[in-house]
Amino acid sequence: xxxxxxxxxxxxxxxxxxxxxxxxxxxxxxxxxxxxxxxxxxxxxxxxxxxxxxxxxxxxxxxxxxxxxxxxxxxxxxxxxxxxxxxxxxxxxxxxxxxxxxxxxxxxxxxxxxxxxxxxxxxxxxxxxxxxxxxxxxxxxxxxxxxxxxxxxxxxxxxxxxxxxxxxxxxxxxxxxxxxxxxxxxxxxxxxxxxxxxxxxxxxxxxxxxxxxxxxxxxxxxxxxxxxxxxxxxxxxxxxxxxxxxxxxxxxxxxxxxxxxxxxxxxxxxxxxxxxxxxxxxxxxxxxxxxxxxxxxxxxxxxxxxxxxxxxxxxxxxxxxxxxxxxxxxxxxxxxxxxxxxxxxxxxxxx
Ligand code: SF4
Numbered sequence: 001x002x003x004x005x006x007x008x009x010x011x012x013x014x015x016x017x018x019x020x021x022x023x024x025x026x027x028x029x030x031x032x033x034x035x036x037x038x039x040x041x042x043x044x045x046x047x048x049x050x051x052x053x054x055x056x057x058x059x060x061x062x063x064x065x066x067x068x069x070x071x072x073x074x075x076x077x078x079x080x081x082x083x084x085x086x087x088x089x090x091x092x093x094x095x096x097x098x099x100x101x102x103x104x105x106x107x108x109x110x111x112x113x114x115x116x117x118x119x120x121x122x123x124x125x126x127x128x129x130x131x132x133x134x135x136x137x138x139x140x141x142x143x144x145x146x147x148x149x150x151x152x153x154x155x156x157x158x159x160x161x162x163x164x165x166x167x168x169x170x171x172x173x174x175x176x177x178x179x180x181x182x183x184x185x186x187x188x189x190x191x192x193x194x195x196x197x198x199x200x201x202x203x204x205x206x207x208x209x210x211x212x213x214x215x216x217x218x219x220x221x222x223x224x225x226x227x228x229x230x231x232x233x234x235x236x237x238x239x240x241x242x243x244x245x246x247x248x249x250x251x252x253x254x255x256x257x258x259x260x261x262x263x264x265x266x267x268x269x270x271x272x273x274x275x276x277x278x279x280x281x282x283x284x285x286x287x288x289x290x291x292x293x294x295x296x297x298x299x300x301x302x303x304x305x306x307x308x309x310x311x312x313x314x315x316x317x318x319x320x321x322x323x324x325x326x327x328x329x330x331x332x333x334x335x336x337x338x339x340x341x342x343x344x345x346x347x348x349x350x351x
Contacts, residue, residue, distance in 0.1 A: 061232065065250035132173055140189065252310075253301050265349065308324075318341075
C-alpha cells in the first residue's frame with residue numbers, strides 16, 4: 001500500500017488532458033477558542049486538519065460529509081475567504097504557471113479572483129435584495145473595469161441567457177424569482193469574469209427536489225460549454241453521484257476516503273463511507289438494503305477522540321483503532337482510505 005496522506009499527499013489524478021488545475025496540500029484551518037478576561041487562547045477547533053487532494057482540469061471533484069466536517073471551510077480557504085492556518089493551495093493556469101494562493105496578499109488576490117469564483121448554498125441570502133439582476137450579475141464586470149453602459153447590458157443579457165433566464169428580467173429584484181431561478185442568477189454572476197474554477201458550496205441543498213435536477217443539469221451543461229472545473233461540496237450522496245467525477249469523504253476535518261465516483265460507490269473502503277451510502281434512498285421498494293444508523297454524535301473537532309476519529313461510532317473498531325490514527329493510504333490503484341482494516345473489511349456498496 002502506498003501512503004500518501006500529509007504534506008506531500010496527492011490523493012488525486014491529472015485530468016484526461018493530463019493537466020492538474022488545483023492542488024491542496026496538508027491544509028489546516030484551526031479556529032482559536034478564547035476564554036477569560038484576557039481572551040487567552042485555551043484550545044483550537046480543528047475545522048480542517050491536514051487535507052490534501054488534487055483536482056484535474058475539467059473535472060468535478062466532490063467533497064462530502066455530515067455538517068460540520070470541514071468541507072465548506074476547505075472551500076472557503078481555497079477561495080481565501082478564510083486565511084488557512086497552514087498548508088499549500090496551488091493553482092495551475094493554462095500556461096503551466098503555478099500560483100500559491102495561500103501566499104497572495106489581499107491586493108494580489110483581487111485580480112486573481114477572476115480565475116476562481118464561488119457559488120453559495122442559500123440562493124435567498126446570497127443575493128442582495130436591494131439590487132436588480134443587472135447590478136448583481138454585472139457588478140464583477142464593473143468592479144474589474146471590464147465594461148460599462150451598453151456593453152455591460154449586452155454582457156449581462158448574454159450571461160442570463162446562458163443560465164436559462166430571460167434578459168427581459170434584468171431590471172427585476174431577486175424577490176421576484178424562485179429558489180431555482182435565484183441559484184441560476186448566482187451562477188450567472190459566478191460566470192461573469194470567465195472563471196476556470198468554481199467552488200459550488202451546497203448549491204442545490206436549499207432547493208426543492210423537483211428543481212435540484214434542473215440546476216445540476218445546468219451546472220453540467222455550463223461545464224461543457226465553458227470548460228469549467230468544479231469543487232462541488234455537498235452532504236447528499238445522490239447529488240454527488242449524479243455530478244462528480246471523483247469524491248473525497250470528510251470526517252471531523254480529515255479526508256477518510258478518495259476515489260473515482262463509480263469506484264467509491266461500488267467498492268467503499270471506509271466504514272464511514274459505507275454508512276453514508278446506506279442512507280441513500282432506494283427508488284425500488286423491493287430493494288431492502290440495510291440502513292446503517294451511526295450511534296452517537298459527530299465528535300467535537302476541538303476535542304476529537306484518540307486514534308481513529310471514527311472509532312466511537314464504528315461497528316468494526318478494534319483496540320488499535322482507539323490508539324493509532326490511520327493514515328490515508330492507496331489501498332487499490334487510485335483508491336485511498338484511512339482505515340486500519342481497509343484491506344480486510346467487506347463493506348456494503350450503494351449498488
Ligand atoms: Fe473503524 Fe478502525 Fe477503520 Fe477507524 S480504523 S474506520 S475505527 S475499523
